[in-house]
Amino acid sequence: GQNIDQPTEMTATEGAIVQINCTYQTSGFNGLFWYQQHAGEAPTFLSYNVLDGLEEKGRFSSFLSRSKGYSYLLLKELQMKDSASYLCAPTNDYKLSFGAGTTVTVRA
Amino acid sequence: DAGITQSPRHKVTETGTPVTLRCHQTENHRYMYWYRQDPGHGLRLIHYSYGVKDTDKGEVSDGYSVSRSKTEDFLLTLESATSSQTSVYFCAIRGREGVGLADNEQFFGPGTRLTVL
Numbered sequence: 594g595q596n597i598d599q600p601t602e603m604t605a606t607e608g609a610i611v612q613i614n615c616t617y618q619t620s621g622f623n624g625l626f627w628y629q630q631h632a633g634e635a636p637t638f639l640s641y642n643v644l645d646g647l648e649e650k651g652r653f654s655s656f657l658s659r660s661k662g663y664s665y666l667l668l669k670e671l672q673m674k675d676s677a678s679y680l681c682a683p684t685n686d687y688k689l690s691f692g693a694g695t696t697v698t699v700r701a
Numbered sequence: 702d703a704g705i706t707q708s709p710r711h712k713v714t715e716t717g718t719p720v721t722l723r724c725h726q727t728e729n730h731r732y733m734y735w736y737r738q739d740p741g742h743g744l745r746l747i748h749y750s751y752g753v754k755d756t757d758k759g760e761v762s763d764g765y766s767v768s769r770s771k772t773e774d775f776l777l778t779l780e781s782a783t784s785s786q787t788s789v790y791f792c793a794i795r796g797r798e799g800v801g802l803a804d805n806e807q808f809f810g811p812g813t814r815l816t817v818l
Binding site for chain 1: 746760812
């Protein structure tokens with residue numbers, strides 16, 4: 594079975610940093626995706642980690658520890674447009690399993 | 702995005718009626734997926750397809766059937782809709798040509814909001 598845990602909600606101030614943690618237990622693992630989903634829209638790709646370590650892409654970074662079943666998404670220099678849900682999704686090749694998502698609210 | 706479309710985008714129907722949702726892709730991808738998304742549950746896989754006439758069940762397949770008679774179309778059918786099937790349905794394809802994406806990445810359609818009264 595699949596067990597994916599991430600916090601339900603987080604609030605932060607514009608310009609700040611927020612870290613969204615995700616722990617997972619899945620049958621089979623190839624890598625882990627993070628998706629962003631604005632209200633009423635489809636999820637869109639943010640990052641993909643296959644190997645342990647940190648992947649940086651602009652204001653967003655994602656970290657993976659395969660041995661610990663742990664990942665985090667780091668959002669820096671928060672902007673109002675970053676208010677959205679962030680979905681953690683481990684993959685076993687052709688199937689993704691999604692966490693319930695973390696709703697991030699950015700306040701001025 | 703023109704690569705993947707869903708129809709209808711919104712539908713209201715009554716309990717007990719059959720409903721078919723369509724997912725159409727223009728980029729010849731082998732894998733296609735149907736998910737439902739409900740508050741507190743995230744995205745849950747209903748069915749997926751790995752080729753024409755090749756489909757398999759996901760974690761919440763009861764009450765749903767699918768068909769894929771050609772590469773570009775993946776249909777999701779609710780044989781007899783129930784109120785518990787009120788949800789937002791997303792179709793996805795695996796990978797996307799020419800954008801340098803991860804091999805396993807899934808790209809989502811715009812979604813269909815279905816209400817069963």
